[in-house]
Amino acid sequence: MAELIDGKQLAKKVNAQTEQAVTELKTQGIEPKLVVIIVGDDEASRIYVRNKNRKAQQLGINSETKQLPKDTSQTELLKLIDQYNQDETVHGIMVQSPLPSQIDEAAVTRAISPAKDADGFNPENVGKLYANSDLNFPVSCTPKGIMTMLAAYDVQIAGANAVIVGRSNIVGRPMAALLLNASATVTVVHSHTQNMQAYTREADILIVATGIAHLIKGEDIKPGATVIDVGMNRDENGKLTGDVDFESASKVAGKITPVPGGVGPMTIATLMQQTVELAKWSE
Numbered sequence: 558m559a560e561l562i563d564g565k566q567l568a569k570k571v572n573a574q575t576e577q578a579v580t581e582l583k584t585q586g587i588e589p590k591l592v593v594i595i596v597g598d599d600e601a602s603r604i605y606v607r608n609k610n611r612k613a614q615q616l617g618i619n620s621e622t623k624q625l626p627k628d629t630s631q632t633e634l635l636k637l638i639d640q641y642n643q644d645e646t647v648h649g650i651m652v653q654s655p656l657p658s659q660i661d662e663a664a665v666t667r668a669i670s671p672a673k674d675a676d677g678f679n680p681e682n683v684g685k686l687y688a689n690s691d692l693n694f695p696v697s698c699t700p701k702g703i704m705t706m707l708a709a710y711d712v713q714i715a716g717a718n719a720v721i722v723g724r725s726n727i728v729g730r731p732m733a734a735l736l737l738n739a740s741a742t743v744t745v746v747h748s749h750t751q752n753m754q755a756y757t758r759e760a761d762i763l764i765v766a767t768g769i770a771h772l773i774k775g776e777d778i779k780p781g782a783t784v785i786d787v788g789m790n791r792d793e794n795g796k797l798t799g800d801v802d803f804e805s806a807s808k809v810a811g812k813i814t815p816v817p818g819g820v821g822p823m824t825i826a827t828l829m830q831q832t833v834e835l836a837k838w839s840e
């Protein structure tokens with residue numbers, strides 16, 4: 558049986574470090590502040606945002622949620638973002654997905670100041686990630702949190718075959734860049750890939766981020782591989798399940814993340830960590 562990569566437990570450790578960093582910043586007169594903007598009333602979004610606020614409060618991070626009506630225009634949203642860009646008490650800004658159809662997500666990511674980009678989605682920061690910059694800059698929290706998980710569980714990255722299933726801007730692409738920067742041999746497979754299993758079966762590190770429940774089964778995994786499941790799918794009963802069939806996969810993998818209790822808690826912990834980093838870098 559595979560070793561469990563316990564995201565919930567690791568998130569606690571990361572959060573404890575963040576809390577410590579917040580205490581230190583406050584002695585220098587800096588109070589880290591995160592602003593979360595929600596447009597509309599998506600049920601899942603509200604739950605995530607409530608969890609984020611609770612976590613921020615626990616760690617001493619000042620968090621403000623700005624709830625906007627679902628018919629908010631793009632112009633109004635961009636104007637609000639600009640106000641937060643100018644506000645010196647704000648260190649991190651994020652706009653929760655999904656957004657209503659009248660709003661262009663790419664325009665929103667461009668509008669958030671790169672120095673306050675809590676999600677790391679601004680193209681300037683994405684460019685630094687791809688260029689393997691050694692400057693300080695924020696990175697998408699889910700893949701950044703996964704790198705923390707791999708390090709904490711002593712997963713060898715340099716020279717490993719890393720296969721990423723999914724090519725989203727939020728997970729697949731930045732994950733590929735981070736692993737390449739850490740000297741893995743990186744392959745990205747996606748919906749147009751022919752014979753996906755031929756790739757996944759060669760992966761020493763397999764990251765699955767597709768939104769397709771149970772896409773990856775034990776037979777698709779190289780024995781002993783590290784399997785990271787980014788999926789967050791709700792089944793008919795509202796139960797959370799990943800993109801990996803944990804039952805069969807955990808018999809083949811060497812290390813594996815559960816859902817829930819894997820990548821999810823690390824995403825939030827990384828968002829908190831990154832907010833504090835943004836505050837630190839703003840000095």
Ligand SMILES: Nc1nc(=O)c2c([nH]1)NC[C@@H]1CN(c3ccc(C(=O)N[C@@H](CCC(=O)O)C(=O)O)cc3)C=[N+]21
Binds near residue numbers: 605655821822823825
């Ligand atoms: N701009 C933006 N940035 C985001 O980072 C972002 C977003 N929009 N929109 C929505 C998604 C989703 N997301 C999650 C984070 C943590 C859990 C999480 O902690 N999940 C727990 C359990 C949750 C449960 O049981 O419902 C777990 O996996 O153990 C889930 C989902 C961040 N997102």
